[in-house]
């Protein structure tokens with residue numbers, strides 16, 4: 035999938051894709067509705083208590099990450115697993131490639147994992163001749179379309195059933211075409227993917243939470259595919275971001291409940307799989323060899339910084355559904371793996387402000403993402419701080435913009451100057467006014483006006499007519 039380097043080009047492309055916009059609005063609307071129902075069922079007061087508890091848990095873990103990482107690694111090793119602490123995405127990919135080579139793995143079956151998208155694992159494995167199959171339905175759809183996820187929990191949210199039917203019919207080749215009916219599409223995917231489970235050389239999963247005091251890995255799915263991958267793979271690799279840790283199952287209970295309600299409005303995800311280490315004696319399934327790959331890839335440099343709280347994220351996708359910008363441009367316009375408000379913060383922090391700094395402007399700063407976030411990450415404050423960092427990095431504001439704001443500030447600092455300046459503006463605005471609106475103008479407001487109208491200044495200002503109005507009011 036070709037990704038335009040410029041955010042402006044990406045969002046322009048997105049805004050012209052009517053099918054995508056309709057699908058994303060429908061999908062995010064449904065998820066928002068289900069989340070609202072779930073909160074109503076719990077009660078607003080209890081929900082806020084839940085959020086406070088979850089925030090406190092995540093803050094504590096991130097502040098003691100070194101300690102919990104050490105405990106997790108010890109417990110995974112004790113249970114017969116291997117651990118790779120990868121400083122970069124490349125190190126993680128290299129480790130998994132070597133393992134695939136050692137195991138002579140031809141068929142690799144994966145369950146959904148955003149961090150493997152982040153480190154570009156699939157293309158690296160495919161390049162060495164492995165067949166990689168995504169077993170999550172949404173991930174499989176975008177794999178067939180050669181695209182990246184457009185939503186954190188619903189990767190193919192941008193596609194409608196007709197597009198999915200076309201992709202599946204391509205897989206079917208000469209077999210009779212299946213209609214674009216959801217039940218038939220799901221039945222076909224289930225049958226096709228089931229076959230791949232019977233033949234796994236190497237299984238790869240993501241990780242929702244790793245439990246430090248037991249070394250258990252928790253994976254939540256509604257399709258059960260991660261459970262099958264982890265049960266049937268003789269060699270299993272789990273890839274996790276280094277911050278996805280919880281101290282014990284006590285905290286896990288809080289987070290699982292909050293994750294499901296925030297993501298899909300469910301009380302609990304259908305399959306919550308906890309597995310630790312390798313298959314024990316007398317156990318009927320589970321891996322004989324287990325590798326946990328813990329990926330840093332820029333996360334540790336956020337510790338102790340003003341952006342540390344972004345590591346509290348549990349990838350529920352709720353901020354995407356709440357964001358008016360995401361709902362109009364979809365996920366691919368964000369350019370990297372993580373879309374929406376969390377992506378607009380994470381991408382520049384993990385991949386560089388020079389490459390993804392423009393995403394800090396993909397927001398109205400309305401704060402809806404913060405309100406929706408179950409762990410209360412102040413995403414809107416971070417987006418604002420990133421804008422400042424970007425200006426600081428480039429060591430330049432636009433000259434005209436600087437002058438405009440300085441002039442505006444000087445005019446608005448005194449009543450007489452303010453009144454004089456708006457009278458002048460009213461007098462000289464006429465060449466720019468069309469049908470009562472200012473629809474175009476000179477730089478720097480020309481860019482702003484490209485996408486918005488501004489009401490023309492009124493013939494009479496309120497402060498000019500107020501003395502007359504107040505006199506009339508008193509007389510009545």
Ligand code: SF4
Pocket residue numbers: 186346347348349350351352353354376403406407408409410411413
């Ligand atoms: S930032 Fe908050 S709302 Fe957004 S994905 Fe992360 S946990 Fe969910």
